[in-house]
Amino acid sequence: MGKGAVFLDRDDTLIENVPYLGDPSLVKLMPGAMEAIKALRLSGFPLVIVSNQSGVGRGLITKEQVRSVDARMEELLGGRGIFTTYKHCYAAPGDPYDEHRKPSPLMLQEAAETHGFDLLQSYMVGNRLSDIQAGDRAGCKTILLHLRVPPDEEQESIRLASFTAKDWPSACDWLLQSKRADQ
Numbered sequence: 049m050g051k052g053a054v055f056l057d058r059d060d061t062l063i064e065n066v067p068y069l070g071d072p073s074l075v076k077l078m079p080g081a082m083e084a085i086k087a088l089r090l091s092g093f094p095l096v097i098v099s100n101q102s103g104v105g106r107g108l109i110t111k112e113q114v115r116s117v118d119a120r121m122e123e124l125l126g127g128r129g130i131f132t133t134y135k136h137c138y139a140a141p142g143d144p145y146d147e148h149r150k151p152s153p154l155m156l157q158e159a160a161e162t163h164g165f166d167l168l169q170s171y172m173v174g175n176r177l178s179d180i181q182a183g184d185r186a187g188c189k190t191i192l193l194h195l196r197v198p199p200d201e202e203q204e205s206i207r208l209a210s211f212t213a214k215d216w217p218s219a220c221d222w223l224l225q226s227k228r229a230d231q
């Protein structure tokens with residue numbers, strides 16, 4: 049059986065959301081994200097970005113711009129190669145391949161198949177209901193990072209999430225305790 053991974057939403061989870069961001073100079077980390085990523089890596093979790101980037105499908109930004117933003121985020125979070133892989137869904141709703149968009153669990157399931165992750169021992173962390181639904185449908189434990197949750201999604205997201213964290217330190221503490229309890 050494979051090991052658990054931590055799947056991470058990008059925008060408003062690791063970096064501040066700027067709609068259809070294509071300029072790496074505008075990348076700003078969310079509070080506590082750097083320390084959290086460090087702690088999760090130290091505990092041995094593979095880390096995977098799972099992100100809807102429909103700005104590409106809508107023709108507003110290019111895949112290269114998304115990659116340049118990812119590269120800047122990686123640099124700010126601790127250096128190259130900290131993520132095992134990136135799963136982006138570039139499709140806008142209604143496009144071909146839009147079935148990969150969160151709340152679909154497909155991006156998580158495909159990463160698990162490629163890298164041999166055990167989804168039942170994995171976690172999904174995000175700020176939107178669609179993150180929590182994607183993680184839940186994949187069989188992961190889910191953490192709602194309650195820093196930037198859209199008000200109309202708040203109630204349902206809190207109800208569905210395994211844990212609602214007020215900030216990154218509490219998300220990290222809960223995740224690492226939950227991992228220990230499973231062993």
Ligand SMILES: [Mg+2]
Pocket residue numbers: 057058059060061174175176
């Ligand atoms: Mg987000």
